[in-house]
Amino acid sequence: MPIGAERYGSRADTVAFVVCLVLSLVALALPEALRMPIAAALRRTVLLPAEAVESSASASREARQNALLLRSERDSFALAAARVPVLEAENDELRALLQLRGRLGSRFVTAEVLHQTGLSDGLTLLLSAGRRAGVEPLQPVVAPSGLVGMVLSVDPRTSVVMAWTHPDFRASAMVEGGKVFGVVAARRGETAGEVMELRGVPYRDSLPAGTPVVTSGLGGVFPRGIPLGTVQSQMSESAGWERTYLLRPAAHPAQVSHVLVLTAGLEADSLARAFDTVPPPDTMPRAPARGRRRQAIP
Amino acid sequence: MKLAAPRLRLAAVLLVLLAAHLWLRPRLFPGRFAPDFVLVALLFYAIRSRPGAGAVAGLVVGLLSDAVSPTTFGATAFSLTIIGYAAGWLKAVVFPDNVLVTAVFVFAASWLRDVLELAASNALRSGALGTQLLVLSPAGALSTAAAAVVALLLFRGWLRSAPAL
Numbered sequence: 001m002p003i004g005a006e007r008y009g010s011r012a013d014t015v016a017f018v019v020c021l022v023l024s025l026v027a028l029a030l031p032e033a034l035r036m037p038i039a040a041a042l043r044r045t046v047l048l049p050a051e052a053v054e055s056s057a058s059a060s061r062e063a064r065q066n067a068l069l070l071r072s073e074r075d076s077f078a079l080a081a082a083r084v085p086v087l088e089a090e091n092d093e094l095r096a097l098l099q100l101r102g103r104l105g106s107r108f109v110t111a112e113v114l115h116q117t118g119l120s121d122g123l124t125l126l127l128s129a130g131r132r133a134g135v136e137p138l139q140p141v142v143a144p145s146g147l148v149g150m151v152l153s154v155d156p157r158t159s160v161v162m163a164w165t166h167p168d169f170r171a172s173a174m175v176e177g178g179k180v181f182g183v184v185a186a187r188r189g190e191t192a193g194e195v196m197e198l199r200g201v202p203y204r205d206s207l208p209a210g211t212p213v214v215t216s217g218l219g220g221v222f223p224r225g226i227p228l229g230t231v232q233s234q235m236s237e238s239a240g241w242e243r244t245y246l247l248r249p250a251a252h253p254a255q256v257s258h259v260l261v262l263t264a265g266l267e268a269d270s271l272a273r274a275f276d277t278v279p280p281p282d283t284m285p286r287a288p289a290r291g292r293r294r295q296a297i298p
Numbered sequence: 299m300k301l302a303a304p305r306l307r308l309a310a311v312l313l314v315l316l317a318a319h320l321w322l323r324p325r326l327f328p329g330r331f332a333p334d335f336v337l338v339a340l341l342f343y344a345i346r347s348r349p350g351a352g353a354v355a356g357l358v359v360g361l362l363s364d365a366v367s368p369t370t371f372g373a374t375a376f377s378l379t380i381i382g383y384a385a386g387w388l389k390a391v392v393f394p395d396n397v398l399v400t401a402v403f404v405f406a407a408s409w410l411r412d413v414l415e416l417a418a419s420n421a422l423r424s425g426a427l428g429t430q431l432l433v434l435s436p437a438g439a440l441s442t443a444a445a446a447v448v449a450l451l452l453f454r455g456w457l458r459s460a461p462a463l
Contacts, residue, residue: 016350017383020357024379027361028372028418039368047365050320057324123421124369153368160368167421254330 036153036160043155051114051158055128058114065090090257096144097258109133109261111141114158124152125161125253129261135159138221140262146227146250146275147171147215148259159261163253164196164228173198173228174216180205181216184228184247196229198245207231207245214275223262227251227275307456308346315339315449331437333445334408336363340378341385341407341446342457349386356382370419377414381407395458397447404446408439 030038043051069091097110111129129135131154139151141161149163162169165186173184180201187195198213211231217224229247236244319335327333340359344352359382360375385407412435416427450457 010348010350013348013350013353013383013386017353017379020353020379020383021376024357024360024372024375026372027364027375030371035371036368039365039371042362042365047362050362053317053320054324057321061325124367126366162369166369 039160040153040155043158055114058112058128062112089255093144093256094258097260107263109135109263111135111159111259111261113257113259123163123166125149125163125256125259127151127159127161127259127261128157130155130157130159132156134263135261136263140222140226141259142226142262143251143256143259146229147222148251148253148256150221151261161253161259164249165253171222171228172216172218173213175207176212176214178216180207181218182213182245184213187246195232196247196249197235198231198247199242201243201245203241203243206243207234209233213247225275304456308343311449311453311456312339312343314453315342318445327441330434331441333441334438335445335449337378337381337408337411337442338404338446338449340382341404342449344382344385345389345403346457347386349383352382352384352386353379354382356380370415370421373415373419376418377411380414381411395450395454397450400450401443401447405436405439405443408442409435412438 027035027038065087068087109129111127111133114126114128125141125148127135127141135151135154137151137154141148141150147164149161149166149169152160152162154160164171164184167186169186171184172181174181182198182200184196184198187197198207201207209231213228213231215222215224215226215228227250229249232246232248234243235246315335315338319339323332323335336359340352340355343355347355356378357375360378361372363374363378364371385403388403409431413431416430
């Protein structure tokens, strides 16, 4: 006989269920200004031990992988073992990250993307660096291949990143060389991390497939020259006014394991030099001199 | 006093599942289809408790899960509240010690959790929604069901003696 068959579904249970359901709906309807502090408070208190255990597990996994990497450098047989696709991809990413660090100088914070579950994976990322490491809201987050997103909220030891796949994300963009400008956003409804779109390209400008697209520096949040993606195809044109293009993204948030958070004070063209996307001097747009404006969240 | 030991055993099993989620999962299952040990723990608890307690447990677990992805805050709480209540209510027709029934039950609950969470968060649409619900979610639910079966086989004695709370 199934356990507890003789007593279930009393009025008290129904009341408890309705109250819980209402509370969850209230949580769902909370404005962002309330939602973020509540989530941050939970992360700083109840979830702190869980985060520590998970961080330690992540670090342990990484240490194990680093040990494999060192062994592979010494021994040719271990090198063959390092060709396991996942491990090789992570090694490539770390090597590229190290090269990028060298070119960027010291105005950045390195961070590990902590493991997180849920269907929102790829829309927001939890980083292992927070306020104590110098991370602040609205700072750009990059991977070796390009832009990952921007810092949304910051705790003392962790921070939440809004990835470019998030529906609210926008970035001012230009074609390398600074001839054509537009706005890049995630392609709504597509699988997270696969496609982005370049909107607002003047109708007179046509972009061939394969054209690289980078941040323009307009708006003050993202510095100029961070790769966003490459043009894949034209998607639509609205009545002779503008064109919209599909972009193949440079960086996939769901696949990165380590990132750099760019802190304030970068020189004007240091990123363009770091990513090798320097536009001709006469076509460079002017970014606002001071103050960061909220660009990504409408 | 009679019920204390069985309840402690159930609590120990739940703690082991929580530890597996935090400690074992990142080490052994780094991919997208990793089993959700917390959902297994919630279902093991809810099916041995009253529906109201299942709903409260679902709300608490959901809110904590939502804290690490605050842009969809409340979506997991919403889905797990319903799952927790339904699991407590369904104990009248489910045999929690049967391996096959447990596997099917956990698979269905995991998939339904994804459906409810996606509906609440409105994160995906059209083709991506179909891919998520028909391919990715069933694959994740399968691994979660497998983890539940392993946990049930490992702790069958303790779970069998656990009382309806």
